[in-house]
Amino acid sequence: xxxxxxxxxxxxxxxxxxxxxxxxxxxxxxxxxxxxxxxxxxxxxxxxxxxxxxxxxxxxxxxxxxxxxxxxxxxxxxxxxxxxxxxxxxxxxxxxxxxxxxxxxxxxxxxxxxxxxxxxxxxxxxxxxxxxxxxxxxxxxxxxxxxxxxxxxxxxxxxxxxxxxxxxxxxxxxxxxxxxxxxxxxxxxxxxxxxxxxxxxxxxxxxxxxxxxxxxxxxxxxxxxxxxxxxxxxxxxxxxxxxxxxxxxxxxxxxxxxxxxxxxxxxxxx
Amino acid sequence: xxxxxxxxxxxxxxxxxxxxxxxxxxxxxxxxxxxxxxxxxxxxxxxxxxxxxxxxxxxxxxxxxxxxxxxxxxxxxxxxxxxxxxxxxxxxxxxxxxxxxxxxxxxxxxxxxxxxxxxxxxxxxxxxxxxxxxxxxxxxxxxxxxxxxxxxxxxxxxxxxxxxxxxxxxxxxxxxxxxxxxxxxxxxxxxxxxxxxxxxxxxxxxxxxxxxxxxxxxxxxxxxxxxxxxxxxxxxxxxxxxxxxxxxxxxxxxxxxxxxxxxxxxxxxxxxxxxxxxxxxx
Numbered sequence: 142x143x144x145x146x147x148x149x150x151x152x153x154x155x156x157x158x159x160x161x162x163x164x165x166x167x168x169x170x171x172x173x174x175x176x177x178x179x180x181x182x183x184x185x186x187x188x189x190x191x192x193x194x195x196x197x198x199x200x201x202x203x204x205x206x207x208x209x210x211x212x213x214x215x216x217x218x219x220x221x222x223x224x225x226x227x228x229x230x231x232x233x234x235x236x237x238x239x240x241x242x243x244x245x246x247x248x249x250x251x252x253x254x255x256x257x258x259x260x261x262x263x264x265x266x267x268x269x270x271x272x273x274x275x276x277x278x279x280x281x282x283x284x285x286x287x288x289x290x291x292x293x294x295x296x297x298x299x300x301x302x303x304x305x306x307x308x309x310x311x312x313x314x315x316x317x318x319x320x321x322x323x324x325x326x327x328x329x330x331x332x333x334x335x336x337x338x339x340x341x342x343x344x345x346x347x348x349x350x351x352x353x354x355x356x357x358x359x360x361x362x363x364x365x366x367x368x369x370x371x372x373x374x375x376x377x378x379x380x381x382x383x384x385x386x387x388x389x390x391x392x393x394x395x396x397x398x399x400x401x402x403x404x405x406x407x408x409x410x411x
Numbered sequence: 412x413x414x415x416x417x418x419x420x421x422x423x424x425x426x427x428x429x430x431x432x433x434x435x436x437x438x439x440x441x442x443x444x445x446x447x448x449x450x451x452x453x454x455x456x457x458x459x460x461x462x463x464x465x466x467x468x469x470x471x472x473x474x475x476x477x478x479x480x481x482x483x484x485x486x487x488x489x490x491x492x493x494x495x496x497x498x499x500x501x502x503x504x505x506x507x508x509x510x511x512x513x514x515x516x517x518x519x520x521x522x523x524x525x526x527x528x529x530x531x532x533x534x535x536x537x538x539x540x541x542x543x544x545x546x547x548x549x550x551x552x553x554x555x556x557x558x559x560x561x562x563x564x565x566x567x568x569x570x571x572x573x574x575x576x577x578x579x580x581x582x583x584x585x586x587x588x589x590x591x592x593x594x595x596x597x598x599x600x601x602x603x604x605x606x607x608x609x610x611x612x613x614x615x616x617x618x619x620x621x622x623x624x625x626x627x628x629x630x631x632x633x634x635x636x637x638x639x640x641x642x643x644x645x646x647x648x649x650x651x652x653x654x655x656x657x658x659x660x661x662x663x664x665x666x667x668x669x670x671x672x673x674x675x676x677x678x679x680x681x682x683x684x685x686x687x688x689x690x691x692x693x
Binding site for chain 1: 439440443448449450452453454455461463464467468471474475476477478479481482485541542545546548549552553554555556557559560561565566569570572573574575576577578580581
């Protein structure tokens with residue numbers, strides 16, 4: 142390459158200069174390419190609202206481990222699972238599903254999980270006492286939009302409750318007096334996050350134009366209270382206090398009188 | 412007809428393998444065939460033998476994933492297979508991108524684009540080894556399999572099996588790049604998977620062999636070869652093609668009218684011995 146460079150001086154480029162320039166050029170191009178590549182990867186793996194097959198590792202580990210072979214997609218008897226195509230705006234080649242189109246029907250033998258060659262779909266996470274158990278799967282969590290759910294309006298609808306494969310566990314109906322009519326009841330669907338697997342049968346069954354109950358990744362829809370709060374009424378939770386150590390902080394009290402503090406600071410106004 | 416077969420027999424066989432592999436994969440997804448399931452990243456043969464892309468596994472390792480036993484067995488099977496038949500045999504006998512880049516290269520020869528563009532290639536063929544190294548560094552730094560998220564190879568073969576999406580755009584980009592920007596651009600300069608198989612192919616048994624005494628120096632072989640630097644011995648010395656960059660596509664064998672090139676295992680071993688005796692050749 143360097144032969145083509147315009148030469149300012151008459152004498153040819155020394156071997157040492159050529160070597161150093163070529164090295165610098167290589168390192169520079171690699172750095173440039175590396176950053177462009179990394180930036181692209183960072184963008185394409187940023188999609189969060191994605192529902193993975195049962196037994197999937199945490200998203201971060203899943204992206205490392207999934208080899209994008211599609212064996213889970215082929216194993217699915219309901220064509221629930223899809224591989225992300227260019228243009229889907231999801232991490233390319235990874236499996237996902239759209240419950241409103243085809244939900245996960247929670248096969249008891251979970252055919253999509255044991256075929257995974259890399260363990261990105263982890264058999265252990267959907268196994269109870271040595272037996273595959275789809276009921277412990279965690280693909281997401283159902284969320285109800287009580288503004289658009291017609292049961293919250295007072296219309297009788299329990300489509301999601303009836304569709305739920307964990308009937309009476311993941312969704313229950315809560316009765317509440319309808320004060321508007323005075324003689325009817327609201328029958329509100331309530332999702333229980335400890336039982337819900339995120340299969341999406343409720344989303345599929347929902348009668349509203351755009352589903353009023355829908356699945357989102359659990360991480361997205363759950364909060365976290367943190368370690369600071371302890372349920373004093375819960376003996377188990379209170380045990381966390383047993384080994385607690387004390388941290389004493391001391392804030393110095395202001396010596397100014399309260400009235401002074403109210404009246405001061407307005408000197409500039411006059 | 413006999414001449415046609417003689418001049419294109421390996422090309423026809425290669426297209427046949429490439430297309431039938433894709434048909435088998437497609438059938439596995441569409442109609443539940445079990446002969447060959449999955450895709451080129453990882454597959455399952457007859458529900459028993461796993462086969463996995465060793466380069467993808469290497470990226471997973473760099474990204475910090477825990478490699479499962481199934482995957483390691485699959486990687487072992489694939490590595491042994493390509494060690495035997497030639498590392499980059501993957502490129503010319505299996506990879507669907509090869510059909511696209513061969514088409515671009517064919518058109519390039521027919522349109523004589525090289526005469527417009529000049530002979531000087533603007534990039535080194537060693538670029539791919541840099542990209543291979545870079546892909547592992549990025550996999551390590553970002554914690555994801557870097558090349559698998561941009562690989563047009565996966566995009567295309569997954570597209571054929573599971574639905575293409577905008578994958579056709581990737582195919583078109585490679586075709587235009589190879590046709591107008593860089594001769595043998597993707598397969599010969601950029602593709603890190605090819606680079607990986609080049610390294611693996613250094614040790615493979617199946618080789619093209621040159622017989623100097625039959626050679627008439629017509630240079631048809633170098634003209635048609637997608638990695639012409641591996642044929643440096645043509646007309647100079649009877650040697651096997653030892654570079655791992657040879658894809659074992661056998662185009663050189665079929666365009667040769669003088670029987671100066673052939674496939675061989677045995678001769679390779681002989682020459683390996685002869686080579687170690689006199690070390691002056693490259």
